[in-house]
Amino acid sequence: MNILYIEDDTEIGSWLHKDLSDRGYNVTWLKSGEGAIEQMNEMDLVILDIMLPGLDGFSIGQRLKKEHPTTPILLLSARTSIDDKLQGLHFADDYVTKPFHPDELAARVEVLLRRFEKISAPFIQLSHLRIYIPENRVLDVRTNTEIPLTAKQFFIFKYLLRHPNQILTKEQIYEAIWENPYLDGDKTLMVHIRHLREKIEEDPSNPQIIETIRGIGYRVKQ
Incomplete structure (x- = not known):
């Protein structure tokens, strides 16, 4: 999925x-609306800040929506007044106020992509598992029962699924999930992976879904 992100604040x-x-x-x-319209044919979704140099997000968003009505737009703003939200929602498809949690934003992005049918498959089928990403659900199709995962277990699994067939280092996974620097020798991720395998693998001692790449990290094959 291709996202056009327009934000002038370098840190954010x-x-x-x-x-x-x-x-x-x-x-x-992009750090301004300049050049945005030229990018739109390749985009599945737009995340647009309101406070921008030159034309503000309202003006840019209205133009983008007029020319590409089937591309969802998610507005970001520190403005919380109802008038600003109503003005934005005249053309935008969602409105998120700053500060926000990245998981909330990611969930809203997925909802918009599905609403606008940018994502065709409602789930991922992997071996005996059916994974519903937006709903944070994993189903065992053999028994038609849900596999109860903790939030951290699901986030780890989802992160691996987002990078199919790619070897991810322990550092990459840990820092993406816990948002803290990885310390060499930390066993936290390894313990979570072990418990996750106990729930999703047919034979946790011989895992076929989450593969260990010795000395590096893990990979999910699809």
Whole structure:
């Protein structure tokens, strides 16, 4: 999925660009509305800040929506007044106020992508598992029962699924999930992976879904 992200604040922009990229999106980040319309044919969704140099987000968003009505727009703003929200929702499809948690934003992005049918498959089928990403649910199709995962277990699994067939280091996974620097020798991730395998693998001692790459990290094959 390709996301156009328009934000002039370098600190927020860098942080959100990295977070969305880590979740598997292809993110094009612009610091103003200049050049946005030329990017739109390739985009599945727009994340747009309101306070921008030159034309503000309201003006840019209205133009983008007029020319590309089937591309969802999510507005970001520190403005919390009902008048600003109503003005934004005249053309935008969602409105998120700053500060926000990255998981909330990611969930809203997925909801919009599904609403506008940018994501065709409602779930991921992997071996005996059916994974519903937006709903944070994993189903065992053999028994048609839900597998209860903790929030951290699901976030780890989802992060691996966002990077299919890619070897991810322990550092990458830990820092993406816990948002803290990884300390060499820390067993936290390993313990979570072990408990996750006990729930999703047919034979946890011989895992086929989450593969260990010795000395590096883990990989999910699809």
